[in-house]
Amino acid sequence: MSGLRRSWIESAKSAQTDFPLNNLPYGVFSVAGDTPRCGVAIGDLILDVALLERENIISLNAAPLFAAPSWNLFMEQGQQTWAALRARLLDLLSEDGDPVLSGNADLRRDALVPMNTARLHMPFVVREYTDFYASRHHAENVGTMFRGPENALPPNWLHIPIGYNGRASSVVVSGSEIQRPWGQLKGPEDDLPRFAPSERFDIELEIGAVVGVPSTGPLSVAQADANIFGYVLLNDWSARDIQAWEYQPLGPFQSKATATTISPWIVTAAALDPFRRDTPAREFALLEHLQDDGPMLYDIDLSVTLTPEQGSETVISTTNHSELYYSSAQQLAHHASCGCPMNTGDLLGSGTVSGPKAENRGSLLELSWGGKEPFKLSDGTRRSFLEDGDEVTLRGAALGDGFRIGFGDCSGTLRPARSRESDA
């Protein structure tokens, strides 16, 4: 494991920052309402790479790549350009690197923006969004609650990474408010469904993989891994009561379409490379097109906190990305196996990352066991599902020796369902 890469930016040397020089995650920012553009997090600052490109200090392409409000154009350039930017950023920001930025006070002032003065936007345009179901612990927990322990794991689960096509239109960046959805609800005792605000609104702790290189045919797992540009934290808000009524036979629909929140920073596969981990032992050998080809999960510690309105924060779950049964590379290879074209900006949710213990469960559905065992918050109150005003924050970091590769907070606050009368 490599140690901390030393930057001349002091705050990037803190063991607490999510953004040491080893990380260099990609986001989109604006300051005081100016034009959103590409930036790179370093310590408590954002490096304005659009400005450095304009000044010819970063020069990767004849046409500008970073003056846009998304990283899609850069992602389309492919792995060589990705590596070239990372190398140039490491050179510009290292203690012993190119002094063109570090040695120029005017340029430093213009190109380095305090993160706490910036607004963070969606880091990329989500072309399409697919959501998977890759944690065995999660699938067994939910299957037990929905269908009973004897049918917990569907028969296909150990052979293919199950997924469904979700909505790109409702993927939002951290900080966006979430509105409690209306939907059709039908409890086990109800004769007929009713249309009402969801009473069992939930979160899902996931990691999202961002496809960088497009493809038009089947991919090997190794090719799929190489095509992934990076990863975000992802909260796949879920209405469990709507889901329970609608999900058979075609899977979730309205229950998952309200919103999906992602972290503002894309952590690159290159930054996470030292933290690769193997998938677990297989109960059945996977068919050849899905077989593991080297370690493709990551040792990323993940947590969820819940903060009631005007209350204090409670950590309600801690788990790790390496608990998953399928890697994002396997999911992408599966997705492409029928010839489905994959595009730059496609987002692949891992599925809820639950671990083996009760405190490792990545959804409230599991933490409260379907509402039967409400869990405790630090103020002594109990929760089964979200209440209006609750703020949920996902955090994640790969822990190195004296540094952390983090994603920034992935937060959202639940607002009451819109009153239908007031719409008139």
Ligand code: CA
């Ligand atoms: Ca999900």
